[in-house]
Amino acid sequence: MPMLLLLSVCLIAQPATCREERIQMSYEASSPFVCLRNAQSTLAKWQGDHPDWHVERWRCAARGSLPKSL
Numbered sequence: 713m714p715m716l717l718l719l720s721v722c723l724i725a726q727p728a729t730c731r732e733e734r735i736q737m738s739y740e741a742s743s744p745f746v747c748l749r750n751a752q753s754t755l756a757k758w759q760g761d762h763p764d765w766h767v768e769r770w771r772c773a774a775r776g777s778l779p780k781s782l
Contacts, residue, residue, distance in 0.1 A: 715747040717754055720769040721762070730768065733758070736775070747772035 715737040722730040735754060737747050755767060 714775045715744065716773050716775050717747065717751055718771050718773055719755075719758070719767055721765045721767050724764055724766050727766075737772070744772050744774075 717735040717737055719733040719735065720730060721733055722728075735758065737750060737754065751770065751772060755770060759765075759767060
């Protein structure tokens, strides 16, 4: 089952402005362990592409069992 990387991100200039982001991991990331192992490089790329945002929290989740909150 494909995994998602769930992020809670906040604007650096306005820390009270936050949102959730979901990044679909590649199909080879089919287990929580593989997702966690690959998460750091995915987080670094996302952060590089979004310099105005700061990742507050993150976690891996199976695409079919999304939690209501991070």
